[in-house]
Each structure stands twice: as C-alpha cells, then as structure tokens.
Amino acid sequence: MTMPNPIVEWPSINSRSRRLFVTLLVGFGMSLVGFPAAEGADHLVVEGAWTRATPPGAKTAAGYLVLRNTGNSDDRLVRIESPVAETIEVHSMTMDGGIMRMRRLDALLTIPAGGEVRLDPGGLHLMMMGLKAPFRQGERIGLDLVFERAGRIAVEMPVVRVGTMEPPR
Amino acid sequence: MIWLRRIRYVLWSAVGIAGFVAIAVMLGWWTVDGPGARATRNAAPASIAEIGGSFTMTDHRGRTVTDRDIRGKPTMMFFGFTSCPDVCPTTLSDMAGWLEELGPAADGLNVVFVSVDPARDTVEQMAAYLSLFDPRILGLTGTPAQLEAMARNYRFYYRRVPLDGGGYTMDHTAMVYLLNQDGRFASTIDYHEDRQTALPKLRRLLGIAPAG
Structure with a gap:
C-alpha cells in the first residue's frame, strides 16, 4: 500500500472526527439495510379495533384501535389502505368550549418503543372518508395499516351499533 | 464625519422600521379585533340568555319550518353535519336513547338536528x-344565508375547514341546547354528559317529576 488513503491522510481531520465519521457512515448503512429486517413485524400489535354502523348516506366513519409497540425502537404509521373508503387518515378530535374540531395529524403517528397509542372515541381516530357503502352492524371492515418498520398489518374492525362508546368485548 | 452620517442613517431606519411595525400592528388589530373586524357569525355566546329567536329552514321532509313551528313545546336542539363520524351520530343516538327513557312524555318535546353543512346536507x-x-x-337544513341567520340568533358556531386531500370538515358547536316552550334558552347538555344529569334536565324542561 503505497497510495495514501485520502480520508485518513487529510490533515484537517483529526482522529476523533474520523472515528465519528466512520461510525456515522456505518450507522447510516445499517439504518438502510440492517434494522428494519432485524426486528420484524411482530413488535407491533394492533388490538381492539372497532367501528360503528353508519347512517344511510353518511360518507365518513371513525375507526378505533390500540397500537402497541413491544420493540425497542419507535415506529410510525405511514398510511392506511382499504377498499371501503377513498381516504383513511389519522385525525384528532377536540372539544373546547362546546365546539368540536377535527384535524388531520400534521405528522405521522408515532408509536413509541415499549409504549402504546390508543385511538378512542373523543380523541384520535381513523378518519375514513368517502365510504363506498354504509357500514352495517355485524359486518367486519378490513384495512391494512402500513408502518415504517413493521410493514403492513391487516386489521379487521367489527361494526357495532351507532352511538356505541366502548370497544366491543 | 462619515461615521456620524452613518449613525444618522441607522437611527432613521430604526425609526422607519418601528413606525412600520406600529402601523402594521394597528392595522392588524383594526381588521381582526377592532372596529374593522368583519361581522362574524362565529361569535361565541356572549350571553346564552339571548339564545333563541326567529329562523326559517327546511326539514328533512322538504317542508319549511320556522321558529313558530317549535313554539308551544320545549325543544332539544343539536347542530352537526352528516359527514361527521363521531360526535354527531353519537349525540343523535344519545338523544334517541333519552327519548326512549322519557317514554310517552317525550312526545311533548321537539327534537331538532340542525345541519351546519348546507352544501352537502x-x-x-x-x-x-x-x-x-x-x-x-x-x-333542518337550508340555504347558507338561512343557516347564518339562525346561527346569529341561536349563537352557535360553525366553520368550514379544508382538508389536505381536498374536501372539508366542519368545526361546530356540539352542545345540545334545551329551549323552553317559548323558544327561549333554558339549558344545555354537554357532549357525553352523564345520563344521570341529562335526563333530569329534560324532565325539568318538560315539567315532569323525576321518575321513581
């Protein structure tokens, strides 16, 4: 080896910076290929999904569920897909001074490592817009949740009576 | 004396900027909160005692309904829209449940659902x-002007909020209003107020003794 390595030999980079650079490079590489496969999909558990029957003509419905992350890294819900609605997003609902407001979440929903996120009536919900057909009590609505790390998870939501406030047992 | 002139320039530009900021703040106040503010249909109830008055809307059977049609009976009134996935169907279902619990006495009550989304409803x-x-x-639904007039008298809030992917949702007052038989404000039932307090309010409104 007679040719000097340009990075190693660059005089303005001291050895600590060089080590940091190499560490970052390796970390970046691992983040591209290593981690998503390492943990697999089973760190994310979707539980207690449900939705309500919709009145005739209603074009929207709200879905509720619990997302639990048993892994060591945060995960994020990237998108929700289902043939039953044109668009499904995570919305928040707030009640302030008797005024109800619903908003799409600005950022992707993060499920913290070792934590859970609950979508319950009166708070966060899956906002299903542009329903192709009304939801009828007793049906099951299928949708796919796509997570940044856990990938795609299929979920079935039983349809319960309109006005229900608690998840079905 | 170039440096003196420079200081003068700097000071005068500071004065200019300060003046601009002051004028901008005044203008902002004038148009948002001050005398120049647009007459807003979104005013929160200044005095809930003033809630009530005239309205002209169309019911879900296509008939014209005015405030005179709901006089003579107390009224339970709720505001919402049919593209509302949570509060509206839940409250309508709650109201239906209260009617059921009131039994035959419920026939002495008007129950009104006012759409705040006339474009779609x-x-x-x-x-x-x-x-x-x-x-x-x-x-009840109506033209945007009819809704605006009713919102002014009944002091409920609604606002159209565009959604990113196209379409829109509505912010709106989600309390149930209770009006007496003269059409004047009596009380409210808040979202998810307990049955324990909602039913006595309705019985009081109807002038009937509590059950049991």
Whole structure:
C-alpha cells in the first residue's frame, strides 16, 4: 500500500472526527439495510379495533384501535389502505368550549418503543372518508395499516351499533 | 464625519422600521379585533340568555319550518353535519336513547338536528341519514344565508375547514341546547354528559317529576 488513503491522510481531520465519521457512515448503512429486517413485524400489535354502523348516506366513519409497540425502537404509521373508503387518515378530535374540531395529524403517528397509542372515541381516530357503502352492524371492515418498520398489518374492525362508546368485548 | 452620517442613517431606519411595525400592528388589530373586524357569525355566546329567536329552514321532509313551528313545546336542539363520524351520530343516538327513557312524555318535546353543512346536507341527504335514528328527530337544513341567520340568533358556531386531500370538515358547536316552550334558552347538555344529569334536565324542561 503505497497510495495514501485520502480520508485518513487529510490533515484537517483529526482522529476523533474520523472515528465519528466512520461510525456515522456505518450507522447510516445499517439504518438502510440492517434494522428494519432485524426486528420484524411482530413488535407491533394492533388490538381492539372497532367501528360503528353508519347512517344511510353518511360518507365518513371513525375507526378505533390500540397500537402497541413491544420493540425497542419507535415506529410510525405511514398510511392506511382499504377498499371501503377513498381516504383513511389519522385525525384528532377536540372539544373546547362546546365546539368540536377535527384535524388531520400534521405528522405521522408515532408509536413509541415499549409504549402504546390508543385511538378512542373523543380523541384520535381513523378518519375514513368517502365510504363506498354504509357500514352495517355485524359486518367486519378490513384495512391494512402500513408502518415504517413493521410493514403492513391487516386489521379487521367489527361494526357495532351507532352511538356505541366502548370497544366491543 | 462619515461615521456620524452613518449613525444618522441607522437611527432613521430604526425609526422607519418601528413606525412600520406600529402601523402594521394597528392595522392588524383594526381588521381582526377592532372596529374593522368583519361581522362574524362565529361569535361565541356572549350571553346564552339571548339564545333563541326567529329562523326559517327546511326539514328533512322538504317542508319549511320556522321558529313558530317549535313554539308551544320545549325543544332539544343539536347542530352537526352528516359527514361527521363521531360526535354527531353519537349525540343523535344519545338523544334517541333519552327519548326512549322519557317514554310517552317525550312526545311533548321537539327534537331538532340542525345541519351546519348546507352544501352537502340536502333534504334527501338529511332524510336518509336520519332514517337510522328516532323518527321524532326533525332534521333542518337550508340555504347558507338561512343557516347564518339562525346561527346569529341561536349563537352557535360553525366553520368550514379544508382538508389536505381536498374536501372539508366542519368545526361546530356540539352542545345540545334545551329551549323552553317559548323558544327561549333554558339549558344545555354537554357532549357525553352523564345520563344521570341529562335526563333530569329534560324532565325539568318538560315539567315532569323525576321518575321513581
């Protein structure tokens, strides 16, 4: 080896910076290929999904569920897909001074490592817009949740009576 | 003396900037909160005692309904829209449940669902939507002007909020209003107020003794 390595030999980079650079490079590489496969999909558990029957003509419905992350890294819900609605997003609902407001979440929903996120009536919900057909009590609505790390998870939501406030047992 | 001139320039530009900021703040105040503010239909109830008055809307069967039609009986009134996935169907279902618990006494009560989304909530849409709930619930919709006039008198809030992917949702007052038989404000039932307090309020409104 007679040719000097340009990075190693660059005089303005001291050895600590060089080590940091190499560490970052390796970390970046691992983040591209290593981690998503390492943990697999089973760190994310979707539980207690449900939705309500919709009145005739209603074009929207709200879905509720619990997302639990048993892994060591945060995960994020990237998108929700289902043939039953044109668009499904995570919305928040707030009640302030008797005024109800619903908003799409600005950022992707993060499920913290070792934590859970609950979508319950009166708070966060899956906002299903542009329903192709009304939801009828007793049906099951299928949708796919796509997570940044856990990938795609299929979920079935039983349809319960309109006005229900608690998840079905 | 170039440096003196420079200081003068700097000072005068500071004065200019300060003046601009002051004028901008004044203008902002004038148009948002001050005398130049647009007359807003979104005013929160200044005095809930003033809630009530005239309105002209169309019910879900296509008939014209005015405030005179709901006089003579107390009224339970709720505001919402049919593209509302949570609060509206839940409250309509709650109201239907209260009617059931009131039994025959419920016939002495007007139950009104006012749409704050006249663009989408046509008479046909209201009729279809309400078919899932108690048939005693009267759906009201109207022209944007009719709705605005009613909101002014009944002091409820609504605002159209665009959604990113196209379409829109509505912010709106989600309390149930209770009006006496003269059409004047009596009380409210808040979202998810306990049955334990909602029913006594309705019985008081109807002038009937508590059950049991």
